[in-house]
Amino acid sequence: MEPTPDKFLFISAVLFVCGVVCMTTKRNGIGILMGVELVLNAANLNFITFSRFTPLGLDGQVFSLFVIVLAAAEAAVALAIALNFYNNHLTIDVDRGDELHG
Amino acid sequence: MTAEIILFWLFAFLTCAGAILVAVSQNVVRMAFSLVLTLGSTAVLFLLLGADFVGATQLLVYVGGTLVLLVFGVMLTATGPFTRIKSSPADAILSGLIGVVFLFIVASTVTAVPWVDSEDGNDISQKIKIGTHTKSAEGGFNPAQQGNTTRPLGLSFLSLRADRDLKLGLPSELSAESNTAPVVPGASVVMPGVTPPPKSSVPPSTGYLLPFEIVSVHLLVVLVGAAYLARTKRRATT
């Protein structure tokens, strides 16, 4: 029952898979963004876990900080894009934004 | 069963449940709420792993900032009948199948890895315990003041590796061979008595000053860019 690294990593894997599933199923653009956040969090959890259990040390925490910062930035830009998308299509359904289909 | 273990299992469950809810929920507001739950639980997991600064940042930035941003997005775009956009069952089944397979692969990989110390071959989970401050903790970053990572992180952003080069924050027993002077917690880098590592050792570790600056500028650019993009423009069709 000890919280061993593999358990943390499993949680991370669940987060990651949920994020991916979120990205593949959600037609709402905001939902996809949320999936991305989940994936990033999964990565962060991995970083912190390895920071704790391996000689990676403080570097893992530094990287997770960078990831958080970048996720925030990404969220801001992605939301701006989502707003533009909404402005152009009057919907946030990403399936409608297939003008670039082959 | 210590409190740490209980907390771990609780928040592990919350994290996974929130994530699954995010994935299966069709209502974007519920998704947002579940995401709050997941991110907050993850922050607690970070704290449990001794990353107090990162956990706090997670709460502040994610739960307090990013999620508010997301909810704003939801509100700005959710108008009338378009609030609920359903996925097709086929998509859901396909994605779920892929997700299950993916999870199975990753889980099997994770469980297949023997978490042992590369030097002595002992199980690493036996040496390093969550929420403990054992002296025997080796290999990982296990500072003396468990969870007090703010100062080393700040120093690393100033290109000073307190954990590596100064052995700062390590138990005094561990650094006694190299440092004769007593280590004063919270001491600045210029304080007397702190001697540089011997010349014969590896060159100084790299800090994160430059990435920090780059990320700062990056954030500024993103801020400007996001503001520009989100600006309400006159639609061409109207």
Add this chain to the structure above:
Amino acid sequence: MESLGNRLSTLLAIAWLLPLFGFVVEVFAMSWPNANRKSKAAAYFAIFCIGFGFVCSSIAFYEWGNGTDWAVFKAVDHGHGEAATATEHGDHAAVGHADHEHKAVTHETPKQTVFAGTFYNLAQFGNLKVSLDYYIDSLTLAMFVMVTLIATCIHIFATGYMAEELVNDYVDHQVHTHDGGHFHRPGRFYKFFSYMSLFCFAMLGLVLAGNIFQVFIFWELVGICSYLLIGFYVERHSASTAANKAFIVNRVGDFGFIIGLMILWTSFGTFSFADQHGTDGKVQPGLFSMARGHDGELAKTTDGKTVVLKTEQDGHGHWEAPAEPSHQKTITYTLLIVAGLGVFGGCVGKSAQFPLQTWLPDAMEGPTPVSALVHSATMVAAGVYLAGRFYPMFVPEVLLTIAYVGCITAFVGATIAIVATDIKKVLAYSTISQLGYMMLGLGVGGWGAGLFHLVTHACFKSLMFLCSGSVIAGCHHEQEMPKMGGLLRKMPITALTMLVGVMAIAGLAIPGTSIAFSGYHSKDAILATALAYTKLNPIHFLLFVVPLLTAGITSFYMFRLWFYTFLGKPRDQHLHEHVHESPWEMTGPLLLLAVLAAGCAIGGEDGKLFKMLTFSQPVGVADGVDGAAAHTVSLPGHTAIHESHSTAGSAALLAAFIGMSISYLVYGKGVINPADIKRQAASVHAFLANKWGFDDLYDVMFVKPAHVVAKFAAAIDKFVFDEILHTFVRMGIAVSKWDRKFDEGVIDGIVNLMGNSTYSLGISLRNVQTGKIRQYVTFIAVSVVTLFVLLFALYPKG
């Protein structure tokens, strides 16, 4: 002396080249698109060119006479000589001939009389030198004066005769178009005169030529001028056919000419008549020197089969055969005969001798001045001239052939002329007949006589042709004599000048005096030579009898022509009413030529003309040749000829008077109706009217077989070569069809397959590019899963 040669060559070159200049100017200036077709400028320019040529020729003649102290007229009177004088004359001629290029050896005649040299070197191929040479002796000068004078007269005459061409739209009434109308074309006045100028240039070049190759060049040029002028009314089928006929028949003769040239070149190594001064001071012997040397004898070997050429000079500068056999250059005697016959073949063609005489009557399709200049006076005379010029190269066998050919020609031509009704055709046949006379004269050894007749004939025949032209113009292009008659009153000048011409050709004279028309003298000279010849060679008696008979016939048909045309009652009243005398530019030349025709031979063989001509007589002719062996012929010397003069002259005169009398009785008085004779001798008449059937004979002999051969060749072409070619082509088509199939099936298939597969791949991949972001994420996820699965499946355990 050298300067005299230079002056002579310059003068004659001017006379020679001016017509060429005129031709160029007329052709290029007058065919300018905006040129005035009503202008007579071309005629005046052409007259100027040829007239100035006449002036130059006369001056050259005068210069030559002065330069030689008029030795030509002081020459020993060979006519009344004993054997000694004849020999003396022989020396004379020998010197004149053999020693013309280097210092005279004999002190008797220090003056140079023959001038030869080179104008321009065209090319040099090894030993073969092709150059423009000149060879000037008294014959050249006489020919120059004669040609330019007659040509000038004819040019002036043509100015009037061709005046109807001075229009922008000439209607040719003899050419019928498909819609029943007549052919219209621009007038070709200038073109006529440009051709005439070109012809004069060619003829003078031929006379002036100093080597046989140059002669050949101008020979062909004369031929092409003849072709152009006969075919002047090219739209008339008869005219274009006649032009072709003349040209092709002449080619037959020229073929022999070329063979002769080749033999001469191979054996003698030079074309030049006269000796050539090389740049190194060496003197190369010319053709005449090599063949005859200074004594006029062929240096035969003892067996008589080979002739040694005289290529070495002895101490006196005489050309002699080398004594050393290794230095000798020889020619087979047979080859020399063949060469002579070949060159004479060219003369046969050009001078319309039997058997190539058929083209000349057809050549009357050209305008009448052309007939006068080209086909009576000069061009046909070129053959006789060449035979005379080339005389030293002819061995007795060849001369015998020439004599017989001339004899037959004279007789055939005369007989056909009896029945001809077209006024120009009568004159054409008479021309053939007279040319036969000239050849006969040359052949029997009368070198001077033949050329004498050439000059006199040129005068009176051009006169008669111009008169006929005047008649034709007056009768509005009616040429048939049966439609004429009684024209004496309408066109007196023409009629009287024509009478002069007729009397001249008939050879009339007042017996017992020396007053005689030119034809009498020349014909007398020929007949006398022929008589002397038959005395020496009794087996060839026909060579005297036939010409004598022909002389009578000639007199008959010429007077027939005159009586028919100018006396009696008009047979076509309508035509008669519109007849008018010709303008002055036509009658003027008639009068001048009438004077010449009557008097150019004054004095006969003692006259200046004959002396002038015989001054250039080849070595040895005067002496005659004794046939040593039984099978060879003998040639009479001057003495022998002179002895025959009175007999021959009387006989000829008698024949002429008889002919004239019969003609007067039949056509003048109408005592005998010619139609009765025609009925009684219908077959003879038909035979003669059919021109002895030569045309039919040639048709059967050459044209029909040629057609058969052509058909056969065409059949071979069609059924063999065409088939082979077609088979090849079909094979090619089949191959290319298969090739096409291969191309379309395989090559195109491969290319299309690649394109199609790429296209379909793109189409199918295009479906993947949905543009849906969720699908892309799904793909990524699937890819990652797949990668992991593969990694696990393939990565070696442990």
